[in-house]
Amino acid sequence: MGLVVTHNPIRHNERRVQAMKKRSEADMNHTWKLEDMMPDNQTWEALFEKTAARVKQYGEFRGTLAESADALYRCLKFDDGISLDIERLYVYARMRSDEDTAEQTYQDMFGRVQSLSFEAAERSSFIVPEILEMDPALLASYMESENGIGLYRRLMERILGKREHTLSGPMEELLAQSYDATQGASQIFNMFNNADVKFPSITGENGQEVPITHGNYISLMEHKDRRIRRDAFLGLYSVYRQFRNTLAAAFSANVKQAVFYAKARNYASSRQHSLAENEVPELVYDNLVAAVRKNLPLLHRYVKVRKETLGLNDIHMYDLYVPMVAEFDRTYTYEEAKAIVTEGLAPLGEEYGKILREGFENRWVDVYENEGKRSGAYSWGVYGSHPYVLLNFHGTLNDVFTLAHEMGHSIHSYYSDAAQPYVYAGYKIFVAEVASTCNEALLIRHLLNRTEETQEKRYLINHFLESFRGTLFRQTMFAEFEAASHRKAQEGETLTASALGELYHKLNEDYFGPEMVVDPEIDYEWERIPHFYTPFYVYQYATGFSAAVAISSRILSGDEAALAGYKKFLQGGCSLPPIDLLKLCGVDMSTTKPVDEALKVFGELVEEFCRL
Structure with a gap:
């Protein structure tokens, strides 16, 4: 497919900004289908109640890990199950919240599961210290058992490699208890930057009023009219200047x-x-x-x-x-962007292209900006379900590359989830940007x-x-x-x-x-x-x-x-x-x-x- 273009991109974007829809007005075909991950809020609530009850069962494993290979294996499998359930709860609540960051329902759900994750971290904090307290020869013998524990061999190697950085059981528990209290800086920034901050409007090229948003800022900075670029730049940073002390305090707290x-x-x-x-x-x-x-x-x-x-x-x-x-x-257009990305990634082979088309055709992608939607773009998801992509698509060349970039993340996750057990499926941040940037x-x-x-x-x-x-x-x-x-x-x-x-x-x-x-x-x-x-x-x-x-x-x-x-x-x-x-x-x-x-x-x- 050839490059079909619309000229005067910022005029096009200004029109789109003025007509920005509420989330309830968005075209369903251009929204992600989170039902594939979690059917509805009622299912989330049921899983939350079940998981909250199961988290309290960690105590049944405390002090038993050295007793047998089976005892160690059961604990590790239980921990995996809790981790996956909390991940499903966490990701669904956050992604729903990102659809409209001002929506209180999902803020509440996200806050509750975040607290549950901290509780799970606290209650499971004995696992690593107990493993490190085991006789190395005994642990090595357990790892040779045929009960399935061999799955965790690399995990054990990583745990043993952190021996000097792991504290006693009570100290690990105390650190785990502190996590909830130390996340405030990140939460404050997220609420400020995505839900509360408002930027001024500037005068567009035809004299119309154009509000500056996270979603259209880069498009304004790409405008051929230097006056518009300067006004957008000064307008955005005039707001950040007003809140410099507040944001310095949040940043400093996070660093500390x-x-x-x-x-x-x-x-x-x-x-x-x-x-x-x-x-x-x-x-x-x-x-x-x-x-x-x-x-x-x-x-x-x-x-x-x-x-x-x-x-x-x-x-x-x-x-x-x-x-x-x-x-x-x-x-x-978004249809043009999908076609261009599909053509450009053809050197990765037919199998890769098939997965890419599956994502495009089955609502993996949340495409357009709406009121309150989180800014930027990302790929996310949960083991056992296909990944998702959040965009704020305005039709620029940069947006086309963002689509390729985020689908790179998603297909990386798709391959990894298919090939690896849960414990090893999540790739480290260091390699996370390779697949996405290779696509670009x-x-x-x-x-x-x-x-x-x-x-x-x-x-x-x-x-x-x-x-x-x-x-x-x-x-x-x-x-x-x-x-x-x-x-x-x-x-x-x-x-x-x-x-x-x-x-x-x-x-x-x-x-x-x-x-x-x-x-x-x-x-x-x-x-x-x-x-x-x-x-x-x-x-x-x-x-x-x-x-x-x-x-x-x-x-x-x-x-x-x-x-x-x-x-x-x-x-x-x-x-x-x-x-x-x-x-x-x-x-x-x-x-x-x-x-x-x-x-x-x-x-x-x-x-x-x-x-x-």
Whole structure:
């Protein structure tokens, strides 16, 4: 299918914003079918009551794990069952809440299951200490039993590897009791950013009033009219500036809880703690930052090219998103987006394409923005049911890539769930962004290869360059901000709004270089990044992007072994450490090579854009 486009994308988006529907008015065919996961709220309530009662049965296993292989096995299976039921309750309530974050019913359901999950963590906190207290030889003999306990061999290896970071039974129980009380910062941010915050309106290109929303902000920043970009930028950050002290307090509280748990578990830092949970050496983080820092002149060169191409006397932060090839501004219908994504991912094989089409045809995707809907996009789901995708689709090229990205997550989960038992199905965050970003890399190459038109090639290269800037450079800058702020908190410094703003401003100066006017409003950008409330998540976008560029290049070259290795990777879950899973694809993230190779591609793309 060819690229069928609608010009004047922001005018199209402004019309869509003005006509934004309530959730009850949304077209059912463009909403996700959560009934496949949980038939209705009554089923949820029944499962909640059943699970709440079963959670109290953990006490029956306390003190018995060393008695026999059967006793240990029964406890581990029981724990798996509770975990899966709570996951179903948790994900359903949260996804329903995300449909309309102002809806009190699902806020209440989510709050109740979150409390239940903390209770389960508290009541099950004896399991790991009891396992660690067992005689190693006795545990080894149990693992040779033919009662099915061999399933948990890798889990036991991971538990034994955390011996020095696991506390006594009573202390583990006390830590588990604290979790509920330490989640307030994340909850406050989520409510503020998704339910309560309101942005001003600006004047659109035809004089109409356009309200700024999370959903349309990037579209406004892509507008060819610089006045509209500037007004949207200033309007958004005028609100975050008003709440800078409140959001600094929320951010600081979240950092402090991460530092607290790291200290409690005898880790040298919150970063070490977070990375250890994903079996990732800290060297990977440091290598990423070092490789990107070394190659910042490439980003500085790109900023200069952008400034010259746009014909600007000076380039501001609000000039970073507008396409440099304005005559190829375009929008896509959702049907067009699905067709383009299906074509672009064809190199992954017919089986992959069949799963992709199944997701499109059977309401895995919640497509359009509505009043109160959570901003952004994600993929989520529950073991035993197909995955889901949340979008806020406005028809931009970026939205097409977001669809490919989130379906990459979903199909990764689909493969992993099908190939792995529950205990190993959930892949670690470190590899979570590989499949999604590989899809984006395949899609951009597909679009580039199918056009001979110079201007369209420049438009697409522009988009690919923006993927590098937004993922490899920007997320690494976020990673530096996060590491520095956690380090300051650990050293006893107060994370005030001004201190965080100064840190963030300096990083923007370093990354974007001498050509960029680093506007003071950008000092508040850290306030709106939800991933900062999941400590040390963002760096994995950059490492995942680097790995994905390498994997997609091998697949497109016709390397059958690479494609076979990639499928094994998708099926791997957490059955191997994430570094080893990526080695199945021929990518070694314990070195700087994948990052260096990706940045080399970025430099070549900049020069190709200039030549064209």
